[in-house]
Amino acid sequence: MGRKTVDGYANYTAGILAKKTLIHIVCIFLAILSIAPFYLMVVNATSSSLQIRMGLNYFFGSSLAANYKVLMDQSFFNFYDGFISSFIIAASATFLSCYFSTLAAYSIIVYDYKLRKAAYAFILGVMMIPSMVSSAGFVDMVYKWNMYDTYWPLIIPAIAAPAVVFFMKQYMEGALPLEIVEASRIDGCSEFGTFNRIALPIMKPAIATQAIFGFITNWNQLFMPSMILSSMEKKTMPMLVEILKSNRYKTEYGTVYLGLTITIIPMFVVYIFLSRYIIAGVALGSLKE
Amino acid sequence: MAGAGSNKTIKRGRGKVNYSRYGYFFILPFFLVYFTFTFYPLMTTIYYSMTDYTRTLTQVATNEPTEINFVGTFNFKALFQGSTWYQEATGFNFKDNVQSDPNLTNTEKTAFYRNMNLGKETFEAFGNTMIMWLLNFIPQILLSLLLAAWFTDTRAKVRGQGFYKFMLYLPNIITAASISMLFLSIFGYPQGPINIALHKSFAANAQAELATLVPGTEEYQQLLMQINNETSGTVIFFDKTWWARGIISFINFWMWYGNTMIVLIAGILGISPSLYEAAQIDGANASQTFRRITLPLLRPILLYTLVTSLIGGMQMYDIPKIIAGSASSLLLARPKIVTVVVLISDLLGASKNYAIASAISVMLFVFTAMFSLILFYIMRDKDAAKLKKEEKAYKKALGKGM
Structure with a gap:
C-alpha cells in the first residue's frame, strides 16, 4: 500500500x-x-x-x-431397545466420568499430600496411551469376571478418564479459590460436603462441556460394545447399523x-441444541495444553 | 495457554496435615478403577503377547480355564517372519525353514503355521492404516489451515462464521458407523446413487453412439445390450483397493476437517494481535503474515493436532469395520482396507487368539509411541532449544569465571 x-x-x-x-x-x-x-x-x-x-x-x-x-x-432392527441401551451406557458413563474426574482434580488442587505430584504426573503420562492397546486383556478379563453381555464393563471404566481429570484440573485452577474451601471448613462443612456443595457448582461450565463430549463419544462407540454385548436387546444404536448391512x-x-x-437422529438433535457449546468446547479443549 | 486464567497461582498446602488423607480418599476411585480396568488389562495384554494363549469357543462359553504357556518373543518373531517384506528381503522360506528346524516341537510348528498368514495380514494392516491416515490427514490439515487463515483474516472479516462452523463441524458429531453405512449405500453396487448416475451417463453416451450405427448389425446389438444392462458403466467401488481406501479416507477427512479448523482458529486467535498490527505497519501482505507469524506461532497447536490425529488414526476402526465387514466374509477377500484394530477385533471376536491379538496390540503401542516421539522431535522449537543450550553454556562459563 x-x-x-x-x-x-x-x-x-x-x-x-x-x-x-x-x-x-x-x-x-x-x-x-x-x-x-x-x-x-x-x-x-x-x-x-x-x-x-x-x-x-x-x-x-x-x-x-x-x-x-x-x-x-x-x-431385528429394534431401535427402541438400541436407544435405551445406548442411553443407559452413555448417560451412566458420562455421569461417572464427570463426577469422579472432578473429584480427582479437586484432590490434586486442594490437598497437599506426599503422592500428589506423582499422581498428577501419572495421569498426564497415561493420557496419551491409545485406549485400544489394552483391549485384548480387557476382553479376556470381561469373560473371566462374568461380565460378558452386561453393561458394567462399558460403564465402570469411565470413572478413570485421565483426559477429563486433566481438563477439570486446568479449569479448576482458575475457577476455584482455596479461600472458599477454607471458609466452608470454618463454617463446619465436611470435606466431602465442601466438594459437593461448593466445588461442583463452581465447576458447572467445565462439567457441562465434558458431559456433552463424553455423552457423544460414548454414544458413538462401536468397538467395545460389539466386543462385549451380544444379546439382541442389549445392542447399542451404532451396533444396529451392522444389522442394516x-x-x-x-x-x-x-x-x-x-x-x-433413525440411528442418526439422536446425535442430530443433540447437535442442533448444543452446537454452540460443542464448538466452544472444541476450541477450549485444544488450548488446554 | 492453559484454561481460564491459569497464571493465577494458588498457594498450596495451607490445609493442615490431617486434611491430606482426604486428598488420598478423593483420588482413590480414579486409581482403583484405572488399575483394575485399564492398567491390569494393559499388563495382561503385554503378558499374553509372550504366550500361546488362545481359547476355543467352548472354553469361552463354559468359562473353563485355559493352559497358558510362556513363549517369549515367539509371536513377534512369527509375525515378522511371516510378513511379505521380510520373506522378500531375506529370501527366507518360512514353511521349509520351520519344517526342517529340529529345535521346534510339533506344537510350535503348528503355531508357526497358524501365525504365518497373520504375519502377512498384520503388516498389511499397519500399511493400510498408515496409508488411509495420511490420505485423510494431509488434505485435512491443508484445508483446515486455509479455512482458519480465512476466518481469522482481519481485512476480509468473513461474516456468517457461526453458520459455517456449525455446518462444517456437523459430520464430526454423527455416529461414524451410520456414516460409513450411508457411504456404503451411496457408493453401492449396482444400485447406489453414484452407480446409477454412472450408468445413466454411460447410457446417454451409448445412445448417441447407437444413432450412428446401422440397426441390426452385431455391433449395434451389443451396444443395445450394454445399454439395457444396468451394471454397464458402473464401478464396484468397494472391491477396488484404491477406491475403497479413497472413500474411507474421504469419510475421515470429511468428518474431521471441521474439528481441526476450529482448533486452529482458536490457536490463531490466541496469537497476540500486536504482532499482526506490527506486521501490517511494516507492509506485510496476507500470505507473508501467515507464513512468518501465524505458522511459527501455531507450532504447538499443529503438533497437538498432528499427534492426536495420529493416535486416533492408528486406532481407526468404525469406518473400515462397517465397510470391510466381519471376519466371516474374509473368504470373499476384502480389499486392502483392514486396519490394525479391525484385525485385532477379528482375532478377539471370532478366533479368540488372544496371544496374537495382544502381540499386535503391543506392536501398535510401540509404533504409535515411536511415531509420536519422532513427530515431537521434528516439530520441536529449534530456536528455543538452541537458545536454551546457549544459555546453559553461558551460565556454565560464568560459573567457571567465578
Whole structure:
C-alpha cells in the first residue's frame, strides 16, 4: 500500500471483495457437502426401492410408512431397545466420568499430600496411551469376571478418564479459590460436603462441556460394545447399523436409509441444541495444553 | 495457554496435615478403577503377547480355564517372519525353514503355521492404516489451515462464521458407523446413487453412439445390450483397493476437517494481535503474515493436532469395520482396507487368539509411541532449544569465571 491514490484504494477494496467472494463460495460448497449425504439419506428413506433404483431423487417420496413397516417386520432392527441401551451406557458413563474426574482434580488442587505430584504426573503420562492397546486383556478379563453381555464393563471404566481429570484440573485452577474451601471448613462443612456443595457448582461450565463430549463419544462407540454385548436387546444404536448391512435388507434400499436415519437422529438433535457449546468446547479443549 | 486464567497461582498446602488423607480418599476411585480396568488389562495384554494363549469357543462359553504357556518373543518373531517384506528381503522360506528346524516341537510348528498368514495380514494392516491416515490427514490439515487463515483474516472479516462452523463441524458429531453405512449405500453396487448416475451417463453416451450405427448389425446389438444392462458403466467401488481406501479416507477427512479448523482458529486467535498490527505497519501482505507469524506461532497447536490425529488414526476402526465387514466374509477377500484394530477385533471376536491379538496390540503401542516421539522431535522449537543450550553454556562459563 505504497501509494494512497484513489485508484490504489479501489484496487485494494476490489481485491478484498474478490477474496471474500471466493471464501463464501468455498464455504457454501463445503456446507452443502456436509449436509448433502444426510439429505440424500432422508429423501431415500421416504422413497420406495423402485424409485431409488430409477435414479437420483431430489424430493421426498411417499413411502415412509411402507419402509417403516418393512423395517419393523423383521424385528431385528429394534431401535427402541438400541436407544435405551445406548442411553443407559452413555448417560451412566458420562455421569461417572464427570463426577469422579472432578473429584480427582479437586484432590490434586486442594490437598497437599506426599503422592500428589506423582499422581498428577501419572495421569498426564497415561493420557496419551491409545485406549485400544489394552483391549485384548480387557476382553479376556470381561469373560473371566462374568461380565460378558452386561453393561458394567462399558460403564465402570469411565470413572478413570485421565483426559477429563486433566481438563477439570486446568479449569479448576482458575475457577476455584482455596479461600472458599477454607471458609466452608470454618463454617463446619465436611470435606466431602465442601466438594459437593461448593466445588461442583463452581465447576458447572467445565462439567457441562465434558458431559456433552463424553455423552457423544460414548454414544458413538462401536468397538467395545460389539466386543462385549451380544444379546439382541442389549445392542447399542451404532451396533444396529451392522444389522442394516445384512442380507435381510439387501434389496430394501429405502428401508436401509430409513434405519440409518433413525440411528442418526439422536446425535442430530443433540447437535442442533448444543452446537454452540460443542464448538466452544472444541476450541477450549485444544488450548488446554 | 492453559484454561481460564491459569497464571493465577494458588498457594498450596495451607490445609493442615490431617486434611491430606482426604486428598488420598478423593483420588482413590480414579486409581482403583484405572488399575483394575485399564492398567491390569494393559499388563495382561503385554503378558499374553509372550504366550500361546488362545481359547476355543467352548472354553469361552463354559468359562473353563485355559493352559497358558510362556513363549517369549515367539509371536513377534512369527509375525515378522511371516510378513511379505521380510520373506522378500531375506529370501527366507518360512514353511521349509520351520519344517526342517529340529529345535521346534510339533506344537510350535503348528503355531508357526497358524501365525504365518497373520504375519502377512498384520503388516498389511499397519500399511493400510498408515496409508488411509495420511490420505485423510494431509488434505485435512491443508484445508483446515486455509479455512482458519480465512476466518481469522482481519481485512476480509468473513461474516456468517457461526453458520459455517456449525455446518462444517456437523459430520464430526454423527455416529461414524451410520456414516460409513450411508457411504456404503451411496457408493453401492449396482444400485447406489453414484452407480446409477454412472450408468445413466454411460447410457446417454451409448445412445448417441447407437444413432450412428446401422440397426441390426452385431455391433449395434451389443451396444443395445450394454445399454439395457444396468451394471454397464458402473464401478464396484468397494472391491477396488484404491477406491475403497479413497472413500474411507474421504469419510475421515470429511468428518474431521471441521474439528481441526476450529482448533486452529482458536490457536490463531490466541496469537497476540500486536504482532499482526506490527506486521501490517511494516507492509506485510496476507500470505507473508501467515507464513512468518501465524505458522511459527501455531507450532504447538499443529503438533497437538498432528499427534492426536495420529493416535486416533492408528486406532481407526468404525469406518473400515462397517465397510470391510466381519471376519466371516474374509473368504470373499476384502480389499486392502483392514486396519490394525479391525484385525485385532477379528482375532478377539471370532478366533479368540488372544496371544496374537495382544502381540499386535503391543506392536501398535510401540509404533504409535515411536511415531509420536519422532513427530515431537521434528516439530520441536529449534530456536528455543538452541537458545536454551546457549544459555546453559553461558551460565556454565560464568560459573567457571567465578
